[in-house]
Amino acid sequence: MGRIAYVNGAFERHGEAAVHIEDRGYQLADAVYEVWALFDGRLADPEGHFARLERSLSELKIPMPMSRRALTVVLRETVRQNRVKDGLVYLQVSRGVAPRDHAFPTDPVSPAMIITVKAIDRAAAEAKAAKGVSVITTPENRWGRCDIKTVGLLPNALAKQAAKERGAAEAWFVDELGFVTEGASSNAWIVDADGTLRTRDTNANILRGVTRYTLLDLIRETGMKVDERPFTPAEAKAATEAFITGAGALVLPVIAVDGAPVGKGVVGPVATRLRRLYIERARETAI
Numbered sequence: 001m002g003r004i005a006y007v008n009g010a011f012e013r014h015g016e017a018a019v020h021i022e023d024r025g026y027q028l029a030d031a032v033y034e035v036w037a038l039f040d041g042r043l044a045d046p047e048g049h050f051a052r053l054e055r056s057l058s059e060l061k062i063p064m065p066m067s068r069r070a071l072t073v074v075l076r077e078t079v080r081q082n083r084v085k086d087g088l089v090y091l092q093v094s095r096g097v098a099p100r101d102h103a104f105p106t107d108p109v110s111p112a113m114i115i116t117v118k119a120i121d122r123a124a125a126e127a128k129a130a131k132g133v134s135v136i137t138t139p140e141n142r143w144g145r146c147d148i149k150t151v152g153l154l155p156n157a158l159a160k161q162a163a164k165e166r167g168a169a170e171a172w173f174v175d176e177l178g179f180v181t182e183g184a185s186s187n188a189w190i191v192d193a194d195g196t197l198r199t200r201d202t203n204a205n206i207l208r209g210v211t212r213y214t215l216l217d218l219i220r221e222t223g224m225k226v227d228e229r230p231f232t233p234a235e236a237k238a239a240t241e242a243f244i245t246g247a248g249a250l251v252l253p254v255i256a257v258d259g260a261p262v263g264k265g266v267v268g269p270v271a272t273r274l275r276r277l278y279i280e281r282a283r284e285t286a287i
Contacts, residue, residue, distance in 0.1 A: 002014060002015065003015075003082055003116070003117070003118075004078065004081040004082050004117075005017040005078075005114065005115065005116045006074060006077075006078045006113070006114065006115035006116075007019065007113075007114050008112055008113060008114070011077075011078070011081060014116065017114075019112060019114065020097040020112075022097050022098060022099060022100055023094050023096070023097050023112050024094050024095045024096060024097070024098060025092060025094030025095070025112065025151055026094075027100050028100075028102065029150060029151050029152035030060070030062075030094060030095045031062075031092055031093060031094035031095065031112075031150065031151045032053065032056040032057055032060060032062070032092070032093055032148065032149050032150050032151065033090060033091060033092045033093070033149055033150075033151050034049050034052060034053040034056075034090075034091045034149060035049070035088055035089065035090055035091075035247040035248065036049050036075070036088070036089040036091075036247060037087075037088060037211075037247045037248070037250065037282065038079060038084060038085065038086055038087045038088060038089060038117070038120075038286075039086060039279075039282055039283045039286050040085055040086070040283070040286070041079055041080070041084065041085045042286035042287055043072075043075060043076075043079075043089065043286055043287050044247070044282040044283075044285070044286045045210045045211065045214055045247075045282060045285070045286075046072075046285070046286070046287045048210035048213055048214065049210050049247075050068050050071075052149060052208060052210055053091070053093075053149075054068075055148075055208075056148045056149045056150070057093060057111075059145070059147075059148045060095070060148065060150070061104070062093060062094075062095050062111055063111060064093075064111075065093055065110070065111040065112075065113045066113075072287070074115065075089060075091070075115060078115045078116075078117055079117055082117040082119075084117050084118070084119045085119075086119065086120050086121075086122045087117060087118050087119040087120045088117070088118055088120060088247060088248055089115065089116075089117050090114075090115065090116045090117075090118075091113070091114070091115050092113070092114045092115075092151060093111050093112070093113050094111065094112045094113075094151075095109065095111060095112075096109035096110050096111050096112050097109060097112060120248075125250075128252070129250075129251075129252055129253060129267070129272075129275055130267060131267070132252075132253040132254065132255035132256075132266065132267040133168070133169035133170065133244075133252060133253070133254055133255065134167065134168045134169065134254065134255060134256035134257070134259070135163065135168050135169065135170040135171065135172050135183065135188075135242075135244070135254050135256070135257055135258075136162065136163050136166050136168045136170075136171050136172070136257075136258055137171070137172045137173075137174050137180070137233045137257065137258055138159050138162060138171050138172070138173060138174065139173070139174060140173040140174060140175045140176070140181055140205075141155050141173075142155045142156070142173065142205075144205055145205070146181075146182075146205045146206055146207055147202070147205065147206065147207060147208055149207060155184075156184040156185060157184075159171035159173065159184040160184045160185065163184070168256075169252075170183045170184060170185070170186055170244055170249075170254075171183060171184045172188050172233070172236075172257070174232075174233060175204075175205075177230075178232050178233075179200070179230035179231065179232055180200065180230065180231055180232065180233060180236065181200055181204060181205060181206050181230075182200060182206040182207060182209075183244050183246075185246055185248065185249075186209070186244035186245055186246035186248075186249050186252075187199060187200070187206070187207070187209040187211070187212040187244065187245045187246065188200065188236075188242070188244055189242060189243050189244065189245065190231055190235065190236050190239035190241065190242045190262075191239055191240050191241035191242070191268065191270050191271075192239060192240070193238075193239075193240055194225075195224070195225060195240075195270075196225040196226065196227050197219060197224060197225065197226045197227070197270070198226070198227050198228075198229055198230075198231050199212065199226075199228060200228070200229075200230050200231075201228035201229070201230075202228075204230065209245060209246060210247065211245040211246050211247055211249075211250065211251075211278070212245050214278065214281060214282070215245055215251065215274060215278055218274065218277050218278060218281060219274070222277070224270075233257055233258065236254075236257045236262060237257050237258075237260045237261075237262060239262055239263065240262075240263045240268060240270075241253065241254075241262060241263055241268035241270050241271050242254035242255075242257065242262045242263075242271075243271040243274070243275075245278075250275060250278055250279060250282075251271060251274045251275035251278050252271075252275070253267040253268065253271040253272065253275075255267060
């Protein structure tokens with residue numbers, strides 16, 4: 001069975017699905033997106049992802065294309081038609097189709113919505129996590145509203161490509177003060193020598209990661225110390241551990257930054273434990 005996409009009210013073959021040439025998401029990146037991890041065919045962290053979607057749409061003054069309840073039905077049906085158990089669900093909502101103009105359409109248009117699903121090899125993902133990954137750093141060059149999950153991801157794509165060319169899995173943006181903001185598609189974390197976990201606070205220009213929020217709750221439940229305070233690349237290299245979080249990465253250990261080893265240069269116990277705890281929680285709460 002081939003992949004199936006949901007496009008503006010219809011289920012279509014993935015390779016044949018299309019959007020209008022004047023969709024504002026394509027023309028102007030006037031659109032937002034959301035990503036759910038799938039465990040056993042169910043949506044992980046549902047409340048957080050729905051809330052972030054609604055907030056992103058509200059910030060851009062794009063109406064929800066349908067109620068949360070109806071959207072849940074459509075998401076589940078898209079997953080069912082693709083027969084995917086473990087994977088990722090991508091949702092994109094644009095302002096809609098209108099003659100190209102930077103200003104919003106004068107006459108109201110309906111939002112356009114696309115949903116796609118892809119499978120993930122969980123065994124391969126676990127092997128990758130057991131080995132750990134490396135990251136590079138790059139100057140922060142994104143716009144000032146990274147808290148909105150828009151499809152305008154060109155700086156992120158360029159950073160990811162730079163990481164790929166250097167044999168790394170992720171790129172960490174570094175602001176003008178020398179602090180890491182976040183990854184190109186993830187939130188960044190380190191573990192200090194005293195065992196304190198550190199990650200950038202969301203008052204900075206970073207995405208409000210849903211996996212990040214769930215992990216913060218788990219960390220506090222375990223009694224571990226956490227400090228939402230920025231860190232420099234030098235502090236990351238001097239840390240005992242580092243890792244990234246996101247719907248795709250889950251909790252993924254980082255063993256090197258710009259070629260320098262983090263800690264002993266191997267996956268540490270904190271990241272390993274947090275990955276296990278997060279997956280357990282995600283499976284428990286998925287819908």
